[in-house]
Amino acid sequence: MSKPPPAAVPVSTDMIEIERALTRISYLTGRVRRHDRLMALAGVPTLERAAVALLRQIADTEPLRPGELAVRLAVEASHITRQVQQLQKAGYVTRVPDPDDRRAQRIQLTALGRETVDRIRDASRRGMQAALSEWSPQELRQLATLFHRMVDDFLAHSEDIAEPGDVETPPSA
Numbered sequence: 001m002s003k004p005p006p007a008a009v010p011v012s013t014d015m016i017e018i019e020r021a022l023t024r025i026s027y028l029t030g031r032v033r034r035h036d037r038l039m040a041l042a043g044v045p046t047l048e049r050a051a052v053a054l055l056r057q058i059a060d061t062e063p064l065r066p067g068e069l070a071v072r073l074a075v076e077a078s079h080i081t082r083q084v085q086q087l088q089k090a091g092y093v094t095r096v097p098d099p100d101d102r103r104a105q106r107i108q109l110t111a112l113g114r115e116t117v118d119r120i121r122d123a124s125r126r127g128m129q130a131a132l133s134e135w136s137p138q139e140l141r142q143l144a145t146l147f148h149r150m151v152d153d154f155l156a157h158s159e160d161i162a163e164p165g166d167v168e169t170p171p172s173a
Contacts, residue, residue: 042123044116050075052120054083055092055109059117063096063106092116 028034030049039046047055057072058064066084070077084107087093092113098104109117132140 038120038123038127041127042116042119044119047116048083050079051083051087051092054080054087055113055117056121058093058107058109059114063108065098065104065106069107087113 032049035049035052036046039052053073054069057069061072064072066080067077069084070080073080084093084095088095091110093107094110095105096108098106135143
């Protein structure tokens with residue numbers, strides 16, 4: 001298990017700038033106005049941001065147990081239960097038997113859920129494409145590669161550092 005670097009080690013200027021940029025991106029993508037505009041562009045009735053994150057996760061990995069979804073989204077299981085109930089009532093998701101354990105259920109998208117996620121992703125991608133229209137294909141490829149590498153490294157590092165309230169990832173996830 002690796003340990004965080006000692007506080008006495010100075011943080012590089014590059015790390016400071018990366019952290020600042022990530023903070024700005026996080027702020028920009030988390031704004032309520034942006035979310036509402038994205039829902040309007042996608043032609044989707046307003047869904048909560050948490051519901052959209054859940055739908056996207058299910059679309060990427062479906063079907064999963066609610067507990068697995070909670071771990072992947074780093075939220076309490078009760079949050080997933082409430083969101084799934086609301087999404088199920090709206091017709092976006094359904095519960096299916098877990099083939100590995102008939103007592104358990106997994107959550108999967110309905111046709112409406114799949115169409116909704118696709119529309120949200122399309123609107124989001126078109127917005128990014130417009131914002132980055134001045135970038136060359138090589139720059140876009142490099143950014144995508146570095147972003148994936150950064151996320152992979154963050155995930156690998158986060159497994160080494162336990163935080164209060166963390167839930168262990170099941171071996172099957």
